[in-house]
Amino acid sequence: MAAAFRSSFCSISYLPSDRFLRSGPTRPCSVRLGSQSLASPAWIQRLTDTFHGNLSNRRVGFRSRKCYSIQASLQSFESEGSAAPIAPLQLESPIGQFLTGILISHPHLVPAAVEQQLEQLQSDREAEEKKKEPSASGTDLVLYRRIAEVKANERRKALEEILYALVVQKFMDANVPLIPAITRPSSDESGRIDTWSNQEEKLMRIHSPEAYEMIQNHLALILGNRLGDSNSVAQISKLRVGQVYAASVMYGYFLKRVDQRFQLEKRMKILPQRIENEESSIQKDIGEEIRPISERSGDSFRTVGSNPEVPSWSAGGISPGGFGQGIKPSRLRSYVMSFDSETIQRYATIRSKEAVSLIEKHTEALFGRPEIIITPEGTIDSSKDELIKISFGGLRRLVLEAVTFGSFLWDVESYVDSRYHFVAN
Template sequence: MDANVSLIPTLIPSSDNSGRVDTWPSQEGKFESLHSPEACEMIQNHLALILGNRLGDSTSVAQISKLRVGQVYAASVMYGYFLKRVDQRFQLEKTMKILPQGVDNEEIEIQRKRKPSLESSDESFQNAQPHPELSSLSGGGFSAGGFGPAMKLSRLRTYVMSFDGETLKRYATIRSKEAVSIIEKHTEALFGRPEIIIIPEGTVDTSKEELIKISFGGLKRLVLEAVTFVSFHRDVESYVDSRYHFVAN
């Protein structure tokens, strides 16, 4: 509220001929002001992993499965929760000047092999994998394209890459059932309750999936909201837990 950022309303097609669901402003600058500079760099990496070459394309409109968009939104919520926790630890250690050796550098350039990405088509979101950023961190690789043969690693990303798999998992786990419930209700209010049909072969029947029209700028706004919403949610969880001690150890 202080930053004057409104939440996205329930996704329904607009009344004009376009039928698009994204009638809201981008407010990207306002979102950036709510995160540390290091976290903003990580969020941009997350967006690049999901949108690929479409990251800078805010006007093109795609027809995408509403369920798939919801899955990417939920994955971005989980990423935002993880990012908030590790950024809090990073900022504390930076203030105390006890960051691990090598993380004090402003940036580190690494070479990487080119791997398949989610870029280059209107179906970027259709094939998105859960937690693409966490998968690349824990696996030691970089799964998205769009950066060229080399990329700059921010200090926070370098810091996170020093974690072992168990630490990554611990920081990515939502710590209370109350938090899970609120996130589920928030996501359902935005996307509605999906109708998932399992066919006899054990796979999901996609023939009746609802398709929505949304711009890539709208998709970017959804991801930014997901990451930021849960960032504030994590602050509230910490505040309440300091008084009632309700989170899991």
């Protein structure tokens, strides 16, 4: 069972050779429309018609290929600065840039705008499917197939950016700003990169109590006895933190999936009467993916910050008190452990290529593209790996955001698939 989960969990790794190593009803995401005068179908339709008109005429609006980052401009959104980017990933497709404009001006209208874009994508796909391949062979046939492939790739990229815009909108709706792209600060003399605020209380409210227990266990696996230490600063490999972030996004995706089923069975009162409290081999396997921050690669994880009594951490592991220390039994974890290996395999798999690509792109936008060098022995040369200084509170916030990102990704993927079927069975 644990092996099945781990095989799916390893499908994304923040260890690129060129960029990355790739290897029941659903609950739609919440739609909040605010003012009826602005959110009316006619208003959205006029906005969409203007967008498509500009796109087809190539006059104004989206002619430039230069992408721009999403900026917070609404007073109702309590970000750490009204001009600060609210998402690290820049949207490049015409549809992505269109949704960027909606996120800037009227983020509550994003779901309605997405509906219009999905209808257009569906019409384009149906029209493409109705076309017959030319009977001629040779150059004409090759050209026809190449054009169809380019159009399919454009639709896939647009779909990825629709998913991303919906995830960003859900963070905005929860009034939780996304962590901006991580760079070495020039103004902070200490060199710390975690200048963002603590949003744990808001992030906690997003998840069910049972899911949050599992998230706390996930944090305990990563931080060990530093779980309650928010002020000490550590020097960590940026690549390893990126690995933890990507792994935590996948964990949040899996957790939302199983919690949705758990909550449904709880409401229907059909939960098993006796759920055994087993040792969580799933959590242990997840920990094996988290542990490379310090253990597997031999990196050091040194405390360099505010508490001089905290000893340095050598390559012995993230949790000095022992791997898995602090893991508490929870009802949801026991429920997950009652699954057979096939169910675990299914629930631990990211369902669409678009979601896999989105996790990779978002992680790369947040941490940058790492330079990976493979030695002749087949190991990773970490000599060019950048070290960053981050407090344990900042690392905790990163992991909480990643888990929430994965949870939101499950929601919006299900929502979009109910209107534009793209998830393979």
